[in-house]
Amino acid sequence: MKEKKIVVASTNEGKIREFREMFEPLGYTVYSLKDFPDMEDIEETGTTFAENAVIKAKAVTDKYGIRAVSDDSGLEVEAFGNQPGVNSARWLGHETSYTYKNQVILDRMKGETDRRCRYVCAIALTDPDKEPVVFVDTAECLIADEPAGTNGFGYDPIMYFEPLHKTMAEMTKDEKNAISHRGKAVRRLQEWINENE
Numbered sequence: 662m663k664e665k666k667i668v669v670a671s672t673n674e675g676k677i678r679e680f681r682e683m684f685e686p687l688g689y690t691v692y693s694l695k696d697f698p699d700m701e702d703i704e705e706t707g708t709t710f711a712e713n714a715v716i717k718a719k720a721v722t723d724k725y726g727i728r729a730v731s732d733d734s735g736l737e738v739e740a741f742g743n744q745p746g747v748n749s750a751r752w753l754g755h756e757t758s759y760t761y762k763n764q765v766i767l768d769r770m771k772g773e774t775d776r777r778c779r780y781v782c783a784i785a786l787t788d789p790d791k792e793p794v795v796f797v798d799t800a801e802c803l804i805a806d807e808p809a810g811t812n813g814f815g816y817d818p819i820m821y822f823e824p825l826h827k828t829m830a831e832m833t834k835d836e837k838n839a840i841s842h843r844g845k846a847v848r849r850l851q852e853w854i855n856e857n858e
């Protein structure tokens with residue numbers, strides 16, 4: 662039987678682990694960009710999460726002729742015209758702490774009644790000579806009044822998820838995975854694979 666290979670188009674350990682846990686049980690040998698150090702930096706020039714996810718996966722498939730998977734995610738705040746959006750990681754500076762970034766959001770939201778916001782995650786799967794497939798999902802939240810919780814990462818302490826009366830940083834891993842943008846998009850990909858392979 663032909664060996665099944667997939668490259669996770671990322672060097673982020675967390676993302677690599679998550680996709681490895683998904684694809685290895687399906688019989689894939691899972692690689693990441695760490696195994697392809699000659700891959701040039703992929704510029705995320707898209708204006709949507711879906712575009713950026715496809716750009717990343719397609720660059721790997723085009724160069725090496727192998728199936729690739731990637732994700733792109735971020736935070737949209739309604740009152741900020743859906744910013745920081747695709748710029749979530751680099752917003753206010755790549756190296757700036759999230760304690761500071763979160764405080765800036767809370768300060769700018771003072772007196773704002775519309776506190777709606779969402780995490781968005783797009784996952785792209787690319788194969789040689791095939792159209793990419795993309796799965797997008799969201800976690801609808803409110804910007805909290807103050808940071809709460811120490812789990813998770815990034816914007817999690819200010820992302821209040823009303824149905825559970827908790828911020829994302831107050832959830833256990835399993836609780837977050839059940840309702841998160843990434844958990845939901847990963848499950849869409851899983852369903853697609855179950856139906857199509």
Ligand code: IMP
Binds near residue numbers: 733734735736780843
């Ligand atoms: P990416 O790695 O280029 O997709 O950047 C995603 C960015 O969005 C991260 O650096 C975080 O700022 C933010 N983000 C996405 N998902 C989450 C999450 O689940 N928790 C906290 N921050 C997130």
